[in-house]
Amino acid sequence: MNREQERAKRKLEKTPVVECNKIQNKYYPELFARFAEVDNPRNQSYIEYPVRVMLGTMYYKYIGGILSMQEMTRKFNDDAVVEDLYSFMSEEKKEYLPHGVTENGFLARLNPEELEKIQKDILLTMTLEAMAASEDTINAELSI
DSSP: OOOOHHHHHHHHOOOHHHHHHHHHHHTTTHHHHHHHSSSOOOOOOGGOOOOOHHHHHHHHHHTTTTHHHHHHHTOOHHHHHHHHHHTTTOOOOOOOOHHHHHHHHHHHHHHHHHHHHHHHHHHHHHHHHHHHHHHHHHHHTTTT
């Protein structure tokens, strides 16, 4: 591996969430808007965090390789992390992110079909983009 590749590798190791955001924004920029469309299974009088934040927090939990809700609560209890994640989700910053217990309660009530709709949309979007790229390649080869 040459120096340039080593430098790029080290940069990715330092900021995997930022790099993942770049990929997500390029290929599926509407992810957080789709999270906001998910039906909220919670009692409306107890809601402190919108669905977009609840699902976004879980999204970043998994991107960060965090295995447990307890670990998530501990690691996300940092002012810089809270600020970054709200910024990534394009949400107004609050003092805290949802606690693991809050997330567990939300996920227990959430209809899995809501997330399956988003998964299908991501797959369809990626498939159509791949087909368009293939078509462009074929057209370029035919015009030579």
